[in-house]
């Protein structure tokens with residue numbers, strides 16, 4: 472087994488940050504998710520939501536962003552390995568996109584459950 476090395480662990484961490492940079496820098500879907508994320512966080516502070524609600528929001532944000540990041544990685548891998556039209560390549564991309572949609576719908580539901588009562592109270 473390879474010897475444990477702090478330098479190597481730090482390097483892995485910098486690769487992960489590089490991956491986040493590539494995801495945010497090139498993906499229009501990531502920009503949309505980040506815009507919604509910012510709006511949700513600002514709303515959370517303005518409405519002074521509870522700790523438990525923050526936990527649900529943070530987990531929902533992480534769920535959607537990580538699903539989108541996995542989807543992007545799969546899309547790029549498919550483009551690399553199967554740039555030509557291929558039924559399975561298309562299916563793989565559709566399934567990955569479907570996974571993002573499932574996560575986004577769940578996050579939207581969490582957002583509605585948390586924010587709608589606050590907004591009704593404001594009216």
Ligand SMILES: Nc1ncnc2c1ncn2[C@@H]1O[C@H](COP(=O)(O)OP(=O)(O)OP(=O)(O)O)[C@@H](O)[C@H]1O
Pocket residue numbers: 500546553554555556557558560561562564565568
């Ligand atoms: N190599 C391929 N073979 C067959 N179908 C493909 C292939 N590449 C993409 N597709 C089909 O086109 C759809 C969109 O592809 P892709 O996600 O690459 O494009 P996009 O619109 O640029 O996506 P995004 O905006 O998420 O980056 C896929 O979900 C799939 O149905």
